[in-house]
Amino acid sequence: MPCSASASRTASVQRPFGPSSKVSATAGTAGEPRTYTSRRSSPSGSRKPGALQPAIVTAASAVTAIRTWASIPTREVAGEQFSPARPGLRDFRPSDSVPRVYAAGERAEDAVVLAPPEPLTLEALGRIAAGAAVVLGDRVRSRLEASHAQLVALAASGRTVYGLNTGCGPLVDRPVAPDAAARFQKNLVRSHATGLGAPHAASVVRATMAARAFSLAQGRSAVRPVVVDTLVAMLNAGVHPIVPEIGSVGASGDLVELAHVAAAVMGEGDVEWRGSRVRAAPALAQAGITPVAFEGREALALMNGTACETAQAALVVLGAEELVRAAEVAAALVLEALGANPEALDARVHAARPHAGQVAAAAHLRTLLAGSRRLRDASARGGRPVQDAYTVRCVPQVLGAVRDTLAHVRQVVGVELNAVTDNPTFFPEEGAVLHAGNFHGQPIALAMDHLKVALAEVALFSERRLARLLDPAANGGLPPFLIRNDAGVRSGLMGLQYCASSTVAENGVLAHPASLGSVPTNANNQDVVGMGTVAVRQARRLLENGRRVVAIELLAAAEAVDLVGGDMLAAGTRAAHAAIRRLVAPLLEDRPLGHDVERLADALGAFAS
Template structure:
């Protein structure tokens, strides 16, 4: 992109925002000079190990259960090639291009730490593929989330060898052909390199990072949409008073309450205690407590991602200063598995309470609005079935929110006898977020319809901006029509976060 510098990789300072930028905006990456020196020094150590024949897992031995099989120096290179070819058996739909870009960036960042022993030219080719838009076809399924994301990552490595498949300029091509069209040449893997390319948590972390960024945007959107619903249901904002939340001082709860106060400033539709009712239902009154708790989940997830994106997750690891090669377990995805499962739960709850607000908007027994927000109740169904769809999505999320991390299954003849299922957790988290965006879109569409009845002119300036943004893509439903496309368009807009930015120009930056 114009006027955007390359993101510098050094294995230490990548942020989740950097990952999203490279993934979605085609920003280039580069490796720092200091990182290049560490990579070169570490490679020398590998070459010395090979020449002396010292027993080192995956360098002079086989893999997994074959770790006791000695590999001669003349077979060291073929061992790596065989590793990639045999392990490239992932299945399912290809990962999205943004997710693959994030994956390539994170793998390069991990390798740039200088603990993996990869050759500089191999790492350079990985960087060149990313910067030239050669995106390997990486099937989503097949990782146990321990021993690294072996099967999917092997499809990335195949392309560097001139094999496999890659997307290039909108075409799905054989890997070698994609490299050639981009002006690049494949490499011949040498000792340790195959293992260095596939032994890591970058599949689950790339999916997880992009999912987290979307979740963060949806959390802000949820506050905005809920504020609009509060107005349309003539809610009581006194429940969001600073005094209430100061005596239960979770930072996230305080932040959501502050968001709601600012979003509702200037509203002519909200009411006071006793004016219509003494207190609101929980789905309105407990917004800071519930949305705030989901924000606590996001805080936890961001902390874990910030560590993981700058971690060495290879095995074995080479420590230059100590002169040691240590076989460990940094490839085990348990931290990411827990984080992604927690993310699923926290975001599912945002959808759960949103669906309950939608029900209040469309159910005449729970509001003073026309049944199902229909302009001709009975003759026309109005928003009736939108609530059905919302209910279906939140129910599906309950299944997806089942923790993948509590499962394990032994592999490699019981040598790898406990695994994380972190990649499954990340994939399911991505599905949950997609569902949450649609549940929130449905609430927003219904709240905008309710505003037609209570008077959009009475909305607060911030929520009126949200209403206007919605109306820019979804006209009022004055008579029954299909709203599937409307829901999809609004969900996409919420995930992009641009509407949040527009509303924040009025409300001030939201937490």
């Protein structure tokens, strides 16, 4: 069964992240760690390009959409004791603050089946991030058991296996004796759970846990089924490890971030549980989940991979696809307001230069503007320039290039999401264990750096159209700063333009390639690192900035349409204008507009159909 399939009869969630969530998965019993014996103790070493996923929303969902990447509020609960009866713990419902991290048409309530080799889609991961339950496929357990049996046999044979009977990193030449294995597992997690800064949003943590569970479920990491079962049980119960944002260099995977996940799995560290920040052990107990006592190389298997940066990258891609569609809607409204020449959208023009993204963007704009009497009448009037400025005339070419970038990045992220990023890699069907470097995060780092430039371009392009709308020398006779009356006494959108300009300037800094910042570390064992976690963190910020700039353009475009009259608009642009006006009132008198912009930015899915 594909991973995106619904399995509601197997597991259901009444309220994502909520205390009343129903789950059918249980973690089972971890048991005591097994002592591995060895005869020696010394180691020897089909989507079309340019096509974006459709998003269908209602006006109500536009009003209730919640900001991407906004962290779920937490409250500290002192000490190890956790009681759901503690005052204030039940009055908060995390599902009311779940960040919107996926295309708005996706639903979180359908369970997602993890059943490799069936692929895990970005959309399915987005649903898990938003609170969907998770179910393991029928063949996962046998695959895990076969892989773990291979590890047991290798240990008994005395074969040196990295992370099983060796130290890690540059300590690979230091043997780990069987009687030190349990201590080694715990120390590996504790020494690496050193993240800094603000914690990731619960949505990111959920996506990270799901990505790691899917990778382990492929049976190439030699972990017991209980490890994957526990990750799934924590997801379904809403027990989310607190994972700080800063720490990984994206080389040997996301060691620091995933160490915080591993710590929670073994009952240590902090978690978000029922809306509060609490210690992991009592939260797991309340959820009926037994902490795992790691065996073999299970601690390393949880930590050694790109799950955190890949999960974030997947969510950024979903949000970026939504942003591009919304930017095309904003551009269409500006074209209406300025009475642009529709020849620039003619299908024959774009067939002559058939970049997939350009063709798709032009088609979207033609759909939005179909039947526009304003563009038709403006085109028929004499005395106007034969062609418009680039910000108006070249929308398909610019945003189409962004679409093509997104298509490439989606492909890279999709491969990484479905990959085994551990080391070593186990092949029980062949009796082979291979030491290699699939943990290296360079694919995500380069893809995110590429996407960062594209996201910066979306905001820059939007800001340039905004500048044209507000400038009386370039806006086709509209008043300065779209001031309806009393210019001078009123300033209209003047202040809001500063915000767009400032944001675009910041984007230029954020778009600098993080992957060029390789800093050798780990006693020069990790002598070239990807910095993918830095790149994806910057991409998240760029996505948020892009949302705000496009929201400003939408607000300004609605004001411009009010001034020229909306009775001759196309059906598509008329619907977009109406959606804006349901969220933001016309600017009849100067007022602070920050909240209006944030409201529009939160609801971009309404304009991304």
